Amino acid sequence: MVDLTELMENEVFMAFTSYTTIILSKMMLMSTATAFYRLTRKVFANPEDCAGFGKGENAKKYLRTDDRVERVRRAHLNDLENIVPFLGIGLLYSLSGPDLSTAILHFRLFVGARIYHTIAYLTPLPQPNRALAFFVGYGVTFSMAYRLLKSRLY
Amino acid sequence: MVDLTELMENEVFMAFTSYTTIILSKMMLMSTATAFYRLTRKVFANPEDCAGFGKGENAKKYLRTDDRVERVRRAHLNDLENIVPFLGIGLLYSLSGPDLSTAILHFRLFVGARIYHTIAYLTPLPQPNRALAFFVGYGVTFSMAYRLLKSRLY
Amino acid sequence: MVDLTELMENEVFMAFTSYTTIILSKMMLMSTATAFYRLTRKVFANPEDCAGFGKGENAKKYLRTDDRVERVRRAHLNDLENIVPFLGIGLLYSLSGPDLSTAILHFRLFVGARIYHTIAYLTPLPQPNRALAFFVGYGVTFSMAYRLLKSRLY
Numbered sequence: 001m002v003d004l005t006e007l008m009e010n011e012v013f014m015a016f017t018s019y020t021t022i023i024l025s026k027m028m029l030m031s032t033a034t035a036f037y038r039l040t041r042k043v044f045a046n047p048e049d050c051a052g053f054g055k056g057e058n059a060k061k062y063l064r065t066d067d068r069v070e071r072v073r074r075a076h077l078n079d080l081e082n083i084v085p086f087l088g089i090g091l092l093y094s095l096s097g098p099d100l101s102t103a104i105l106h107f108r109l110f111v112g113a114r115i116y117h118t119i120a121y122l123t124p125l126p127q128p129n130r131a132l133a134f135f136v137g138y139g140v141t142f143s144m145a146y147r148l149l150k151s152r153l154y
Numbered sequence: 155m156v157d158l159t160e161l162m163e164n165e166v167f168m169a170f171t172s173y174t175t176i177i178l179s180k181m182m183l184m185s186t187a188t189a190f191y192r193l194t195r196k197v198f199a200n201p202e203d204c205a206g207f208g209k210g211e212n213a214k215k216y217l218r219t220d221d222r223v224e225r226v227r228r229a230h231l232n233d234l235e236n237i238v239p240f241l242g243i244g245l246l247y248s249l250s251g252p253d254l255s256t257a258i259l260h261f262r263l264f265v266g267a268r269i270y271h272t273i274a275y276l277t278p279l280p281q282p283n284r285a286l287a288f289f290v291g292y293g294v295t296f297s298m299a300y301r302l303l304k305s306r307l308y
Numbered sequence: 309m310v311d312l313t314e315l316m317e318n319e320v321f322m323a324f325t326s327y328t329t330i331i332l333s334k335m336m337l338m339s340t341a342t343a344f345y346r347l348t349r350k351v352f353a354n355p356e357d358c359a360g361f362g363k364g365e366n367a368k369k370y371l372r373t374d375d376r377v378e379r380v381r382r383a384h385l386n387d388l389e390n391i392v393p394f395l396g397i398g399l400l401y402s403l404s405g406p407d408l409s410t411a412i413l414h415f416r417l418f419v420g421a422r423i424y425h426t427i428a429y430l431t432p433l434p435q436p437n438r439a440l441a442f443f444v445g446y447g448v449t450f451s452m453a454y455r456l457l458k459s460r461l462y
Contacts, residue, residue, distance in 0.1 A: 008349060017246045024239040025167065030234060031288075045228060048278050074353060080234060081339060082254045085332040087242045090394045092325045124356050134339075143334065150330045171400045175456045178393040180370060182449065185442075197384060202432050233390060241396045 014093040019026050019107040020087060023114055027083055030076035030132045032138070040077045075121040079114065082134070086110055093144040096151065106140050114139040170248040173261035174241060177268055178219045181237055187276070191223045229275040233268065236288070239295050240264055247298040250305065251283035260294050267291040320411045322423070324402040327415035328395060329420055337390055345377045374428035374440040379438055383429040387422065390442070393449050401452040404459065414448050 037043070043066040044050045050062035090110075094103065117133035119125070162290070197220040198204040217246035244264075248257065271287035273279070351374040352358040352381070358370035398418075404409065423442035427433070 007255070010360050020242055020246065021299045022243050023301050025296065028236075028239050041202060046225070046275075046278065048281050048284075051280060071354070076229075076235065077385075080238060081334075081384065084238060084388060084392060084395070085236070085336050088328055088332050091245075091399075093330065096190070096325070123178065123356075124354065126359060130356075138336065138339070142333065145329045145333050148325060171404070174396055174400065175453045178396050180445065182390075182393050183394060185446070200379070200432065202312075202435050202438075205434060207365065231388065234392060238392060245399075246401075264336070265310050 011100050012094050012098060012141050014101075015107055016090055019111050020090065023083060023086070023111050026115060026118065027079045028075070030079060032116075034072045034076065037066070037072055037143070041066050042067060043069050061064060071124070072076060072122065075118055078121070078134070078149040082114065082137055084143070085145075086137070087146050089141055089148065093148055096148060098147065106144055110137050113140070165254050166252060167248050168178070169246055169254070169258050169261055173265050174244065177265050178238060180269060180272065181230070181233045184226060184272075188223060188226045188230065191226055193222070193223060194247065195220050197223050225278070226276065229272055232248060232275070233272070236268065236291055236295070239255070239299075240291070243295055243299050243302065250302060254282055260298055264291050264294040267294070319408050320402050320406060321408060323408075323412050323415055324398055325458070327419050328398065331394070331419050332422060334426070335384070335387045338380060338387060339424075340376060340453070342380045342384065344413065345380055349374050349376060351377050379432070381403050383426055386442070387426070390422065390445055390449070393453075394445070397449055397456065401456055404456060406455065414452055418445050418448040421448070 008082065013148065038049075041052070041059070042062050043064055044062050047060075047063065053062055090107070093106075113133045113136035117130060120130040120133055184288075191204075196207065196216050197218055198216050201214075201217060208217055214252060244261070267287045267290035271291065274284040274287055279286070292308070317412065350358070350361065350370050351372055351413075352370050354370065355368075361370055399413075400413070421441045421444035425438060428438040428441055433436070
């Protein structure tokens with residue numbers, strides 16, 4: 001059996017592991033935020049979810065959309081759209097032997113930008129706070145993709 | 155060239171491979187379920203999709219939303235939101251050298267919970283069936299993330 | 309420390325890296341396409357995004373949905389739903405030691421099909437252009453999943 005601890009002794013890969021775990025955990029908290037707003041504001045998407053609040057017509061009034069809930073859901077979807085490319089490109093980039101400090105700079109910028117993006121989206125902060133956070137994360141991912149394609153194109 | 159069969163001889167990684175392939179295949183079947191309901195209920199999102207059912211104004215009546223189709227789409231999006239973190243965190247967790255039986259317990263619980271979540275969402279079963287299935291999968295992913303961060307934080 | 313360049317000398321893995329980076333970069337461009345249509349058509353989802361166009365009631369008229377923007381968003385979500393399984397299954401497939409030419413055929417077909425899918429969705433081309441592109445990508449992913457499960461089921 002291969003000694004996988006070898007892979008985990010690679011410092012770039014270890015850094016990637018830590019930052020990816022942090023940003024994926026943050027993304028999962030968006031589900032909790034959605035559930036929190038749905039329950040406190042009594043806004044549901046499925047009839048079975050609000051069955052406890054009343055029967056028949058009385059329950060139907062909870063099947064609506066709410067600005068606050070939709071905002072969290074858009075932030076969550078935006079996370080998905082940006083963290084999935086980071087996950088794929090970042091993993092391959094980590095395995096391509098980049099310079100340690102450059103790699104860590106990429107990971108830190110991405111994680112910081114996405115956390116700031118969520119804060120800017122949920123507060124909400126005036127633009128261009130959210131747009132800037134988005135473009136920093138976007139740029140970091142493209143920078144890693146550029147390095148991969150420049151050196152590895154098959 | 156490195157002998158990659160070594161990686162595939164690692165039992166935790168092999169188990170991760172099997173369970174991930176199963177749960178990603180299940181997620182892909184949600185696309186088929188959406189297509190099935192769209193075709194049998196004649197509910198479409200794009201004008202070009204229902205061009206075969208009639209011309210002009212006659213076709214526009216098929217551009218609508220339907221409870222059943224929206225339910226499948228919500229289940230699919232919920233799958234995405236939960237399987238993406240499992241994919242990233244689970245891969246890194248598999249490479250971090252966990253105990254085989256603990257790892258398999260995590261993978262089996264997650265796959266079982268997500269399959270039950272889909273059944274509970276599409277039937278639909280009364281709450282808290284779906285909520286419990288969601289939280290089991292959620293807890294499993296956080297448990298793996300916790301182990302990673304505890305031992306690997308850079 | 310393990311010499312990770314060994315992994316990058318594996319030709320199947322190098323091919324997977326290149327094609328994955330290409331298709332994830334393409335998916336990220338969908339965000340830019342959404343932003344482009346939102347700005348040129350002045351269609352926004354958040355009040356803070358159109359604050360520059362006017363105050364109070366004047367700004368609210370920009371908070372609407374638009375066919376063109378919704379079309380790009382559906383194409384983006386469809387990308388996510390199909391590229392996430394490709395990312396997970398394709399990575400594990402690349403590590404399972406497949407035949408090089410078979411693997412490259414899979415990757416090329418998938419990348420080509422998804423690019424054609426986006427063209428067919430955004431133009432829009434009449435059906436079944438988009439449906440065929442979808443099923444080619446879908447079939448490629450299932451073909452890789454089948455090979456994994458046949459040989460690796462734990």
